[in-house]
Amino acid sequence: MCPQNAHRHGKRMVKLQHDNNKQYKVTLPKALIDAKGWKKGDEIKIELDAQGSLVLKRVLLKEELHS
Numbered sequence: 001m002c003p004q005n006a007h008r009h010g011k012r013m014v015k016l017q018h019d020n021n022k023q024y025k026v027t028l029p030k031a032l033i034d035a036k037g038w039k040k041g042d043e044i045k046i047e048l049d050a051q052g053s054l055v056l057k058r059v060l061l062k063e064e065l066h067s
């Protein structure tokens with residue numbers, strides 16, 4: 001499903017959390033994960049776009065690239 005359709009699953013506010021290891025964490029809503037078709041264990045690449053927004057992309061496996 002394309003990102004433009006993510007709004008159908010509702011915009012949600014999430015809190016930035018901080019753990020004891022000085023790492024920051026964000027919990028992504030299940031509806032957004034489902035809309036993207038992501039699954040537990042998928043590798044997600046995090047980038048900043050030209051406007052400074054975070055962009056999340058699932059890393060394709062080698063076999064997905066050749067199908």
